[in-house]
Amino acid sequence: MAEGGKSRYGRGQEANEQAARGMARTGKRKPRARQKLGPLERVLRGAFGGVLRVIWWVGLRVAIVGAIVLGVATAYYESQLPPLEELLDGREGGSVTLTDASGEVFAWRGEQHGVMQADAVSPHLINAIIATEDRRFYWHFGVDLRGTARAALVNLRSGTTVQGGSSLTQQVAKLLWFDNTRTLERKIKEIPAALALEWKFSKAEILSIYLNRAYLGAGATGFEAASQRYFGKSAAEVTPAEAAMLAGLLRAPSRFAPTNDLARAQERATTIVGLMEAQGYLTVAQADEARAHPAKLSAAAAARAGAAFADWVMSSGPDFLTRSTTEDVVVETTFDPRVQRAAEAGLRSVFETKIKEGSNAQAAVVVMAPDGAVRAMIGGRDVAGADGSFNRATQALRQTGSLFKTFVYAAALEQGASPFDPVLDAPLTINVPGSGPWSPQNYTREHKGQIDLVTAYAHSINTSAVRVAEAAGRARVRAVAQDLGVTAPIAEGPAIALGASEATLVEMTGAYAGILNAGQRVRPYGMRALKLRADGQTLMKGGPGAPVQVLDERVDNDLIWMMTQVIETGTGGRARLPDRQAAGKTGTTSAARDAWFIGFTADYVVGVWMGYDDNTPLTGVTGGGLPAEIWREVMVRVNEGVPPRPLPIRPPERRAATTVVASGDGRGQGAGVPNPVAAVDNVVRSVFNSVVKGLFGSN
Structure with a gap:
């Protein structure tokens, strides 16, 4: 056994040596025998393998389910897709393209496409x-x-x-x-x-x-x-x-x-x-x-011209064709970019040279043709804290002040008065039922005594205006204002003569345009036509409306002449133009919260309003001051290149005074009180004429 054992060990050693020699020749190590895993290692490896198999099993099925869901969802969305042509226009509403008087695009509204x-x-x-x-x-x-x-x-x-x-x-x-x-x-x-x-x-x-x-x-x-x-x-x-x-x-x-x-x-x-x-x-x-x-x-x-004008035109048409249109439409307007630039430059010139830097005072300007076609509009200045979307030319109802006196004197002229008829400028007290005594005051707190109508009008004398209104009749004054286009409610008491009523700038400018327009009512308008963009079909037409004669030729002539005297000799001297005849009227309200100037040349009517949005009084500003200067700067620029033309008037003839306006006794008691029967007759006649003219035209 010893020999066998030795022989066995010897063979083992010999085998090892041979293996070592083989490795030396090949450079490879003989693989080791696989080690046996312990019980804990076998448990851990088995658990890990089980987790992997579960993950694979779950992941495969989740992936299959996900693919099915994705496929179904994709098929669903695909089924919801209409033909390509129906997907190219996804707007909920239509668009409005606005063109100016020469046909050029100047503004867009709605969803352009x-x-x-x-x-x-x-x-x-x-x-x-x-x-x-x-x-x-x-x-x-x-x-x-x-x-x-x-x-x-x-x-x-x-x-x-x-x-x-x-x-x-x-x-x-x-x-x-x-x-x-x-x-x-x-x-x-x-x-x-x-x-x-x-x-x-x-x-x-x-x-x-x-x-x-x-x-x-x-x-x-x-x-x-x-x-x-x-x-x-x-x-x-x-x-x-x-x-x-x-x-x-x-x-x-x-x-x-x-x-x-x-x-x-x-x-x-x-x-x-x-x-x-x-x-x-x-x-x-x-x-x-x-x-x-x-x-x-x-x-x-x-x-970016004409934003205020474009918004006004959009609001003046029916919603279903403008602000809520589902069609693509084109609105042909009366807007003139040259006039707009001129108005903006004129307003800017005054504010840069005459007004303290940083002022929050607001101003609005309207420029229109004699037939009411609005050529330009400034809805307000761009100042800190101002509402840029608020159009002060069309949305702000402000007291008109002495602007309203034009209707007062028109009513008197209509009843036969002459610009040279006498009227008293003296202290005046009127007992107003329910309110008690009312005593109007002149701006200067002074009185001129007996003067003529044109002087009282040119110098905007309050006591005289009240006397004229009481003589002509408040109802008649109201009727003239309404006939000329004032639609806002008009005051009932004697303060009607001093502009206690409110109106918008565009409305008052339109009323004054009617005076230039041979006494025919003017309706301010900005839309000439509204058409479908696709085929040019006209859906709606705009324009001045049917002519309605409000003032006869004599009254209109005398009134325009009196307005020229406001600029030549009265409160509107700062509005005087260097190269052409002009007519206008100043307006200042109580505590100077509003200051106005509206006037015209033969070609353009311009209205200017100035004030604060919060009704803060203006300091040292009257209608004959800064508003008149703004009017002049705007009008000079607007009329560049326009040949001067005289106003369509002739100076009135002096004739015997009428009894429409009594001179009174200086104390205001009974001064200028009209015959009650005549006043009622005038009102009835005015209402009848307005109804007939509205139904059948000016003839």
Whole structure:
């Protein structure tokens, strides 16, 4: 056994030596024998393997179920998709395009739109959108996994949703089905919706939907509308710089709208140009050209002229054709951009040179033709804290003050008075039932004694105006004002003569235009026609309305002449024009809360109001002061290039005084009191004439 054992060990050692020699030759180690696992290790390994098998089993089934759900959801969204043509216009309302008197577009309202297919727009625009929104658009299947992963990482780090990571197709899905909120649920729903889009439409068709449905600020839906809105050209013609600016709107339409901040929009566009260059869509030379010559707004967009006028026209038409229209319409207006610029320059000139810097005083201006066609409108100044949407020319009801005296004297003239008839300027007290004694005061607190009507009117003497109104009859004064177009409620008491009633600037300017318009009533208007944009069909016409004769020839002539004396010798001296005849009237209300000047030349009627929105009294301002100066500066600029023409008047003849206005005894007792029967007769006759003229015209 010893020998056997030795022999056994010897053979083992010999075998080991041979194995060692073999390793030396081959460089390989003989595999070790597999070690046996302990009980704990076997349990742990078995458990881990079991978990992996469960995960695999569950994951496989979840994936299968998920794929089924995704497929069903995709099929559902695909079934909801109408034909391409129905997806290109997703607006809920229509658009309104406003053109000026020469047919040029000057303003837009509603949801502007213009349908264009992707193959019809400028390649620069397509490239700018792809470079900005989804550089892998042509290669992914609707969802950009890389972009989604990047956005998920950013959101995870920030703890909130700050980046969408949506592909362009997902953005189209959002436009079609989802709101603009960023939630996990919406992001999940976007996936099958995007797959459905890719399933049904080609990449070009998806781009077409996007091009037509993206909102790009300033009421423009779609790139064609935005291109027309900002650049006055089709999206098929935009340059690289313009394409970059349009694409830059996609991130934040209001923030980057060039009409809000052109410099910011150009800065954003420069970033887009850099992306286009980096991705090979622009050569170095093209990119340098785009950066050196950034996009600029069209003249109409840059001017942003006529905003107050456009809003007024929109409010003057029926809602279903203007503010709530479901059609795309064109409104042809009376607006004149040259006159608008002139009015703005005139107002600005006075505020820059005559008013303390930082003043919050407001002003409004209306310019119209003698037939009531409004040519320009300023609804207020852009001052700190002011409501820019409030149009003080059309919405602000303000006391008219001495402007109303024009209707008082018109009523007297209509009853046979002459501008040279006597009237007393002396203290006056009237007992007002329910209120007691009322004693009007002159602005100067002085009295001139007996004067004639034209002097009382030109110098805006209060006591005389009240006497004239009482003599002519308050009802007749009210009827004249209403016949000339004042629609606001008119005061009942004797203070009617001093403009205690309220009216808007556009309404009062229209009433004065009626005086220039040969005494025929004028209805201020801004719309000439409203048409469908698609086929040009006229849906509605505007205009001055049927002529209604309010003042006869003699009365109108005498009244215009008296208004010229306001400027020549009275309170309106600062409104005197250097090269043409003008007529007008000043107006200042109690405590100088409102100051007015309305007047006209042969070609234009201009109304000016000045005051504070909160009714704070003006300091040292009357209608014959700053408003008259604003009127003059506006009128000088408006009439540039317009040949001077005389007003359609002749000086009235002096004749024997009538008894319409009594001179009185100086104490105001019974002075200027008309015959009650005559007053009633005049009122009845006025009402009858108004009804007949309204039904059958001025003849």
